[in-house]
Amino acid sequence: MGRQILQDIYDRLYRRFGPQHWWPGQTTFEIIVGAILTQNTNWGNVEKAINNLKRAGLLTPEKLHTLDIAELADLIRLAGYYNIKAARLKSFLNRLFEKFDGNLDRLSNLSTDQLREELLSIKGVGPETADSISLYAFNKPAFTVDAYTARILGRHRLTEPGAGYEDIRMLFESALPQEIQLYNEYHALLVRLGKEYCKTKPLCKGCPLEDLPHDVNPEVY
DNA sequence: GACCAGGCACATC
DNA sequence: GATGTGCATGGT
DSSP states (O other), X not given: OOHHHHHHHHHHHHHHHOOOOOSOOSSHHHHHHHHHHTTTSOHHHHHHHHHHHHHTTOOSHHHHHHSOHHHHHHHTGGGSOHHHHHHHHHHHHHHHHHHHTTOHHHHHTSOHHHXXXXXXXXXXXXXXXXXXXXXXXXXXXXXXXXXXXXXXHHHXXXXXXXXXXXXXXXXXXXXXXXXXXXXXXXXXXXXXHHHHHBSSSBOOTTOTTTTSOOOOOTTTO
């Protein structure tokens, strides 16, 4: 199963939606912070929280590393789960300063696999966050899977019902050329499709994949 | 006033 | 190894 259908889906999405210009964020560090703050959270709220940090002049590794965790939690309140996320940002920063001298370039020098392992060993960084940081902050070819991706593939019966994160990631990475720009655009397009047509309550009318075999029974996913 | 959102760690079976 | 639960805000 493979290359052909995944390439076809990509082509359909790109023709419909065009380039998505991800990640929405200017600096490497801003992308990392956004990746942690957006865990199970609406992106609009994340932007407000990031703007709070920007306005306070705190959106650098040094400043956030020094900042009191309670003050950090207060600044990111609008992103939800603020106590947990403050702790997660801190655990990333603690690793960055303890092992990499606070220098993001040193993290960037790791190989794709090494970086993935390093990120996954940080408490609060799971597979999706690790891959989105690898791909969008450090330009490594790590295909990023998210809830929309799993839902879309599941509804079109392109994955087994019990497929996990790694299964889906390997599906894409083995079927597609390992190109950073392709991975970047594909994930962003799947999110775009998910937001517009493939929420838990599906709106299949007008979906660019509407004529592919699919099952919108919520029991399936 | 439900239901949802670009997850993750931890407990329990 | 699979499944359930807490974490929290603002938008629809």
